[in-house]
Amino acid sequence: MAEAIFGAEAIFGTAAVFEKFPDEPAVKALASLATDAKYDRDELTLTVARESVVAACQALREAGYIFFEDVTAVDWYPSEPRFQLSYSLLSFKLKRRVRLVVRLAGDDASIDSITPIWPAANFYEREVFDLFGIHFGGHPNLRRIMMPEDWEGHPLRKDYPVEGYR
Amino acid sequence: MAPIAAPDQINPGIEDVVADSERRHHGNDPVSDQTMVINMGPQHPSTHGVLRLVLEIDGETVVSLAPDIGYLHTGIEKTCEAKFYQQVVPLTDRIDYLAPMINNTAYALAVEKLLGLEIPPKAQWLRVLFNELMRINSHLVWLGTHAMDIGALTVFLYCFREREQLLRIFEAVSGQRMMTSYIRIGGVSLEPPIGLFDDIRAFLADFPSKIDQYEGMLQNNPIWIQRLKGVGYISPEDAIALGVTGPPLRAAGIDFDVRRDMPYSSYEKFQFNVPVSTDSDVWARYILRMQEMRESIKICLQALDGMPEGRIVADSPKVILPDREQMKTQMESLIHHFKIVTEGFAVPAGEATSSVEAGHGMMNYYVVSDGTAKPYRVHMRNADFANLQALETMCKGRLLADVVAVIGSIDIVLGAIDR
The missing domain is CATH 1.10.645.10 (Cytochrome-c3 Hydrogenase, chain B)
Structure with missing residues (x-):
């Protein structure tokens, strides 16, 4: 069970997390891909580079995290790298979820789509594209989903005023 | 658990539904040999709100379908x-x-x-x-x-x-x-x-x-x-x-x-x-x-x-609003109440x-x-x-x-x- 493997105190850094949870399938799967790791508040967060997101998702799916929950972004404007993409994956068997994080620079906010692995990412990636302006390469239908087609700007960016531009 | 076989095709968008229907001319409908694109919603009573669907139909059969959402987006x-x-x-x-x-x-x-x-x-x-x-x-x-x-x-x-x-x-x-x-x-x-x-x-x-x-x-x-x-x-x-x-x-x-x-x-x-x-x-x-x-x-x-x-x-007095009784009798509680209400x-x-x-x-x-x-x-x-x-x-x-x-x-x- 989850309690047996995970403790309570926060741990930062790949070395410390990998040492603490050597048997965790997500850690094993991303042993070579993870650039950073965090274990905080009973949640495992693994960071990978932008180029390896598809490989990382594939590896996690093979490790048992077969259910894609969602992907969303956080805009850390004005600091760089500006965008943080958080993928949430769930394992039915382990009854545990893992968060996969990718950081993107503000002037080159694009990443490969994971729709070939999980078609469920379709709407979520469209939502992130619509509200944050992050481009997903290889997405079959990357159009605005919430806002009208002719909308200008990406509302969930931090430099977009809460009241809008009008 | 069995490995996931991805569905053959990812859900099409509205434009795809319309474009595909123009390409297809092999319908089974005895009346017409073309498929038809129809709009359903966003005011349709059975869409449970403001869901809009664009459907391509061949007679009565659904060939493809795309949901169009966002009509209730309030940010x-x-x-x-x-x-x-x-x-x-x-x-x-x-x-x-x-x-x-x-x-x-x-x-x-x-x-x-x-x-x-x-x-x-x-x-x-x-x-x-x-x-x-x-x-x-x-x-x-x-x-x-x-x-x-x-x-x-x-x-x-x-x-x-x-x-x-x-x-x-x-x-x-x-x-x-x-x-x-x-x-x-x-x-x-x-x-x-x-x-x-x-x-x-x-x-x-x-x-x-x-x-x-x-x-x-x-x-x-x-x-x-x-x-x-x-x-x-x-x-x-x-x-x-x-x-x-x-x-x-x-x-x-x-x-x-x-x-x-x-x-x-x-x-x-x-x-x-x-x-x-x-x-x-x-x-x-x-x-x-x-x-x-x-x-x-x-x-x-x-x-x-x-x-x-x-x-x-x-x-947790710094997070939870104090009891009204305490707030009126204890200075600390009054301060906490004021802080939480004004500053969060x-x-x-x-x-x-x-x-x-x-x-x-x-x-x-x-x-x-x-x-x-x-x-x-x-x-x-x-x-x-x-x-x-x-x-x-x-x-x-x-x-x-x-x-x-x-x-x-x-x-x-x-x-x-x-x-």
């Missing part, structure tokens, strides 16, 4: 970033407006995780009790509208009769019929009034016979059976690949319920069954939800029987995900804090949004009239999809 996630943590609670009510307390619970759990708050048992039991009553409320609206879409108008009136009793219970406990905001960060907002538990018991004692009544009206009705059985099939592999959760996932044979498998708010202390089916059609989803209502009654009764004594909010409370930096089983499926809240009194980012993962992606797979190759049955069976609320 709740953006608004959350401009509010104090406690002020976000009323916004969460408006997401899945058929089960506001489940939304409140999910949000409160995420913030409590960031704060490291310990919730007293009585508050947890009250949360469970009202979460389950909300589930019944949500399922009653589903059953009424689903039956109405299919043509059984009477069931709607019966369901709303019981829902009215539930809304009175919610009004008694929170002062509001629908947008209750009852579950707050740190616990619940008010002590339940004297006699409320008796009212809930009376409702629960009566309700199983009411479920029998609904089933009496529907279960043996040949029209109901024919419209539901075998309609809207989705394979378990597709259901996982498309992110389906809740009753549609369990109807496809995947035995997963957040309440049992990743318990929150003391659900591990309650005994209940998770109904599962393998038929994966509209009928299976109907049966499952009817069983879920009966299970909810069991959980509610356990919560009432075992209701602990004690506080209803966590003991700072939440330690970090990120947290909470997950609950809502009436429609798994609901996650992802809250990111930068250490200030306002959330840096709040993201809601609603089952409705992901389940809608499976609509195309469920409807393809079926009759146009079945689309209405399938929309009813995945039970969507557009407030939760568009946010």
Whole structure:
């Protein structure tokens, strides 16, 4: 069970997390891909580079995290790298979820789509594209989903005023 | 578990549906050899709000379909970033407006995780009790509208009769019929009034016979059976690949319920069954939800029987508003009250995900804090949004009239999809 493997105190850094949870399938799967790791508040967060997101998702799916929950972004404007993409994956068997994080620079906010692995990412990636302006390469239908087609700007960016531009 | 085979094709967009229809000229329709593109919604009564579908039909058969959403987009996630943590609670009510307390619970759990708050048992039991009553409320609206879409108008009136009793219970406990905001960060907002538990018991004692009544009206009705059985099939592999959760996932044979498998708010202390089916059609989803209502009654009764004594909010003066009595007699409490109301409370930096089983499926809240009194980012993962992606797979190759049955069976609320 989850309690047996995970403790309570926060741990930062790949070395410390990998040492603490050597048997965790997500850690094993991303042993070579993870650039950073965090274990905080009973949640495992693994960071990978932008180029390896598809490989990382594939590896996690093979490790048992077969259910894609969602992907969303956080805009850390004005600091760089500006965008943080958080993928949430769930394992039915382990009854545990893992968060996969990718950081993107503000002037080159694009990443490969994971729709070939999980078609469920379709709407979520469209939502992130619509509200944050992050481009997903290889997405079959990357159009605005919430806002009208002719909308200008990406509302969930931090430099977009809460009241809008009008 | 079997490896996922990705569905052959990812859901098309509206433009794809139109473009494809222009390319195809091989319809089976005896009258015309061309397919037709039709628009359904956003004002269509059976789309449960403002869902718009663009359908390509060949005679009466659906060739492809694309949902168009966003008509109810109000930017709740953006608004959350401009509010104090406690002020976000009323916004969460408006997401899945058929089960506001489940939304409140999910949000409160995420913030409590960031704060490291310990919730007293009585508050947890009250949360469970009202979460389950909300589930019944949500399922009653589903059953009424689903039956109405299919043509059984009477069931709607019966369901709303019981829902009215539930809304009175919610009004008694929170002062509001629908947008209750009852579950707050740190616990619940008010002590339940004297006699409320008796009212809930009376409702629960009566309700199983009411479920029998609904089933009496529907279960043996040949029209109901024919419209539901075998309609809207989705394979378990597709259901996982498309992110389906809740009753549609369990109807496809995947035995997963957040309440049992990743318990929150003391659900591990309650005994209940998770109904599962393998038929994966509209009928299976109907049966499952009817069983879920009966299970909810069991959980509610356990919560009432075992209701602990004690506080209803966590003991954390810097986060929780003080008691009115204390506020008027103790200087410290007055200062805390003033601080919390005017400045909010700072939440330690970090990120947290909470997950609950809502009436429609798994609901996650992802809250990111930068250490200030306002959330840096709040993201809601609603089952409705992901389940809608499976609509195309469920409807393809079926009759146009079945689309209405399938929309009813995945039970969507557009407030939760568009946010």
